Amino acid sequence: MTAINWKEEVQKREAEILAETQRFLQIKSVLTSTEKQEEPFGPGIAQALHFLLNKGKNDGFSVKNVDGYAGHIEAGEGKDLLGILCHVDVVPEGDGWSVDPYGGEIKDGKIFARGAIDDKGPTMAAYYAMKIVKDLGLPLSKRVRIIIGTDEESDWRCVDHYFNHEEMPTMGFAPDADFPIIFAEKGITDVEIRQQPIEGTKGSVQLTSFVSGRRYNMVPDLATAVLEFHSETDIENKYDQFLKDQSLKGSITDKSGVYTLTLEGVSAHGSVPDKGKNAGLTLLRFLHTLELDEQANQFVGYANAYLVQGALGEKMGLNRKDEVTGDLTINVGIMSYNQEEAGHFGLNIRYPVSAHIDDIIDTIKEKSESYQMTIKHFTDSKPHHVDQKHELIQTLQKVYQEQTNEEPTLISIGGGTYARALEAGVAFGPLFPGREEVAHEKDEYMVIEDLLRATAIYAQAIYELAK
Numbered sequence: 001m002t003a004i005n006w007k008e009e010v011q012k013r014e015a016e017i018l019a020e021t022q023r024f025l026q027i028k029s030v031l032t033s034t035e036k037q038e039e040p041f042g043p044g045i046a047q048a049l050h051f052l053l054n055k056g057k058n059d060g061f062s063v064k065n066v067d068g069y070a071g072h073i074e075a076g077e078g079k080d081l082l083g084i085l086c087h088v089d090v091v092p093e094g095d096g097w098s099v100d101p102y103g104g105e106i107k108d109g110k111i112f113a114r115g116a117i118d119d120k121g122p123t124m125a126a127y128y129a130m131k132i133v134k135d136l137g138l139p140l141s142k143r144v145r146i147i148i149g150t151d152e153e154s155d156w157r158c159v160d161h162y163f164n165h166e167e168m169p170t171m172g173f174a175p176d177a178d179f180p181i182i183f184a185e186k187g188i189t190d191v192e193i194r195q196q197p198i199e200g201t202k203g204s205v206q207l208t209s210f211v212s213g214r215r216y217n218m219v220p221d222l223a224t225a226v227l228e229f230h231s232e233t234d235i236e237n238k239y240d241q242f243l244k245d246q247s248l249k250g251s252i253t254d255k256s257g258v259y260t261l262t263l264e265g266v267s268a269h270g271s272v273p274d275k276g277k278n279a280g281l282t283l284l285r286f287l288h289t290l291e292l293d294e295q296a297n298q299f300v301g302y303a304n305a306y307l308v309q310g311a312l313g314e315k316m317g318l319n320r321k322d323e324v325t326g327d328l329t330i331n332v333g334i335m336s337y338n339q340e341e342a343g344h345f346g347l348n349i350r351y352p353v354s355a356h357i358d359d360i361i362d363t364i365k366e367k368s369e370s371y372q373m374t375i376k377h378f379t380d381s382k383p384h385h386v387d388q389k390h391e392l393i394q395t396l397q398k399v400y401q402e403q404t405n406e407e408p409t410l411i412s413i414g415g416g417t418y419a420r421a422l423e424a425g426v427a428f429g430p431l432f433p434g435r436e437e438v439a440h441e442k443d444e445y446m447v448i449e450d451l452l453r454a455t456a457i458y459a460q461a462i463y464e465l466a467k
């Protein structure tokens with residue numbers, strides 16, 4: 001058999017791929033509330049799911065709608081199942097677009113719309129990849145399923161429901177992140193820590209309130225503290241000096257003995273806390289130099305003992321590390337304090353594949369006790385990892401190298417991709433190395449050449465993995 005020219009097969013279908021991608025992008029598939037049971041995430045998302053399933057049916061695939069939560073398009077025969085996990089929901093368009101966010105306009109070699117790169121463009125690439133394999137009449141020894149999620153941007157209720165009712169693929173990939181291949185993702189836990197209020201305590205300085213950060217997975221870039229002094233103070237000079245020493249921006253204002261301090265940090269994603277400057281932790285470092293009332297002193301003391309300058313968990317006794325996914329990281333995304341309710345911390349911890357959630361939670365519990373802090377609640381998304389020698393990875397590496405002539409590097413990340421919904425799954429594209437990240441941004445686009453390249457890569461990958 002002569003080698004298949006996958007790029008040529010894609011080129012033959014270029015006009016159709018672009019026109020159909022435009023139609024798909026013109027459906028505003030944003031999560032909305034709904035009364036209809038068969039449309040759990042609203043009419044826009046339902047319409048996008050139907051669009052794909054109808055397309056699959058018309059092209060002769062077998063299709064299934066799983067209660068409006070998800071669906072699949074299937075080809076081939078055999079015991080094993082190859083899954084390609086995509087999603088049709090998009091985040092709201094937001095403001096500031098220079099084109100219609102649901103127009104699918106093509107200009108300068110790019111196709112523009114909310115969902116162009118995340119994840120409707122790549123979904124169409126995967127669809128046409130499967131169609132090319134079918135059109136060529138290539139024999140497959142496995143079944144291949146495009147699994148269509150509808151709630152990836154919110155709560156993943158789509159994959160939860162789908163895998164409660166449908167078979168887990170033997171292996172698979174998700175075209176919903178970066179090329180070449182993301183093979184390892186850290187575990188992610190959000191831990192909420194609460195301080196027990198202490199009654200009737202006094203100090204020479206009263207911390208009235210403290211606020212910094214609103215989201216677990218972001219480094220806070222602003223912190224505000226309100227302090228009350230019952231005697232003379234040189235706090236203004238002291239704070240100015242602190243800001244100067246740290247080369248930071250901030251302010252202090254005085255209203256008859258009540259001082260409001262603000263501090264500006266640098267925001268960053270929660271998976272890379274050291275890339276930012278945590279405004280809250282920095283201000284807590286300053287507060288640690290004051291003689292605070294007992295309750296506030298516990299709150300500030302706890303932060304300074306275990307969290308300030310401890311982004312790799314070294315102060316909490318959580319410096320876990322391995323070769324696959326690197327260091328554990330702690331982002332303190334939320335900090336708040338007021339006199340009635342006492343203190344509150346929200347930690348976003350990313351842990352390597354060799355670490356264990358129970359060990360992490362027990363360690364935090366143990367450290368927190370002496371400061372009257374307790375873990376109120378935590379969530380956990382387990383680390384995800386496919387062995388480098390696994391057939392899936394070996395095959396995708398070979399395909400990527402052949403199609404692009406680039407090194408098929410394996411990437412390990414702190415964030416979580418949709419691939420973790422699969423038991424043996426990796427993220428495989430669609431963003432090529434060096435391309436601008438525009439998912440969730442205004443004027444989201446996908447480079448048309450990349451859309452076509454990805455289609456050829458996915459077609460060969462499907463064939464090689466399922467032949």
Ligand SMILES: [Zn+2]
Nearest residue numbers: 118119152176
């Ligand atoms: Zn996505």
